[in-house]
Amino acid sequence: MVNCLWCDAQINEALTITNFYARPVLICEACDDALQQCKIQTKACCTTCLKPISDNQSQCMHVKYTNCLTMQYDRKQSSLTKRQRLSQPNPFIITADLDFTNKNILLVDDIYTTGITVHQAACKFFVRKIRKFDVFAFAR
Incomplete structure (x- = not known):
């Protein structure tokens, strides 16, 4: 006799030649039905950006990445004070x-410390009349 791992009810399973070497049942039928109703439905996702693809969509519309900023520093920023x-x-x-004009900009930065770098980059884009400016930093 084995008890259900979830509700602790006894599981009566007849021993036959087909289930002799099979794994034992650890969850009763009532709990298994309840778990199947809670099961997460998986959707088709893009293999590149992991965005869900809807049923009426044949492929993902990837976000376009453009490297459009360069920096001209005399010294490393980490060696300077604020x-x-x-x-x-x-x-x-x-x-x-x-x-x-009217574009959404996502700035990806490695470290956000004082915010000066983000502010200076944003100033260059706001002159160009962008719609939205977001920042993603890996560490603070």
Whole structure:
């Protein structure tokens, strides 16, 4: 006799030649039915960006990535104090010749410490009349 792992009810399973070497049943039928109703339904997802693909969609519409910013620093930013960073001119240059009007921009940064880098990059984009500016930083 084995008890159900969930509700602790006794599970009576007849021993036959077909289930002799099979794994024992650990959950009763009532609990198994309840678990099947709670089962997460998996949807088709894009293998590149993991976004769900709807039934009427044949493929994913990937987010376009464009490397459009470069920096011109004299020294590494980590060696400067906050005051020294503020006193320097804006080091960012938009290199891509694209129309940013009414576009959503996502800036990906490695470390967010003082916010000056994000602010300086945003200033370059706001001049171009963007619609939205978001930031994703890996560490703080």
